[in-house]
Amino acid sequence: MSLEPKDDHDHNGWLQEKDLSPVEKGYLSTLMWIDKRFRIVDYMELLENLYYKINLQMPKSHTEQYNLDNKFWYWYPLYSLGFFSLLAYIVAAFSGALLGFYYVPGAAGGATGDPSAAYQQITFIMTDLNFGYMLRSIHRWSAQVMTAAVFLHMLRVYFTGAYKEPRELNWLLGIVLISLTLVFGYSGYLLTFDQLAFWASQIGVEMALSIPLLGEWAAQLVFGGFTPSAATIQRMYLMHVFLLPFIVTALIAIHIGIVWMQGIAEPH
Secondary structure, rough: OOOOOOOOOHHHHHHHHHHOOOOHHHHHHHHHHHHHHHHHHHHHHHHHHHHHHHHHHOOOHHHOOOOOOOOOOOOHHHHHHHHHHHHHHHHHHHHHHHHHHOOOHHHHHOOOOOHHHHHHHHHHHHOOOOOOOHHHHHHHHHHHHHHHHHHHHHHHHHOOOOOOOHHHHHHHHHHHHHHHHHHHHHHHHHOOOOOHHHHHHHHHHHHHHHHOOOOOHHHHHHHOOOOOHHHHHHHHHHHHHHHHHHHHHHHHHEEEEEEHHHHHHHHO
């Protein structure tokens, strides 16, 4: 399907036959010119089909299901928490990528590694970099909003019974995602290496050491030792920037794909 007639002669004649204003003729001529080169009508049909498929996925509200006059609850606000989590994740990923151009992990401070270099770089971003304060604030708040939205999303799924068969595997995948979200937030929290981050990392070391039999090995692997150091910052940086984004993005894609195949659950 295409907007334009078979050739330019038919195109001009078709426009002349229509009783259209100059503005309408100009609009249609432009649209036909674009469609002839980029086949935009085909993509518009795909978008239309996609819209109807998404609309079919949405659960019916009580007002729609029981033909009530009051349409206040036509859309369930709580059913948007998953999308809200995804949106916050995209904002955090984009702002974090921009911050990556300026942030230097503590291991780059010298031959032996100086963890204070991380804090100095954060100070530079916040005070000297143009729009640096805004950029870091966007990244920080989007990460916090994502954590809260994921938590509320899990509560909504639980209390509406959306974790039940056949959606139990996606529920388990959601538990993995919220756990990785907390690890995401913790690793990013330590990258500033201020006093709060230092003692938060020390608490993490102590928690790792409390693991029976594997405690010392876990502390060495995750934190690079038994006290926070440049090795800790380097490990958190690698986890936060090079490991977790790919894992979380892949799991989110799988999670959304399963929701798309099964549809959004009606409240039980």
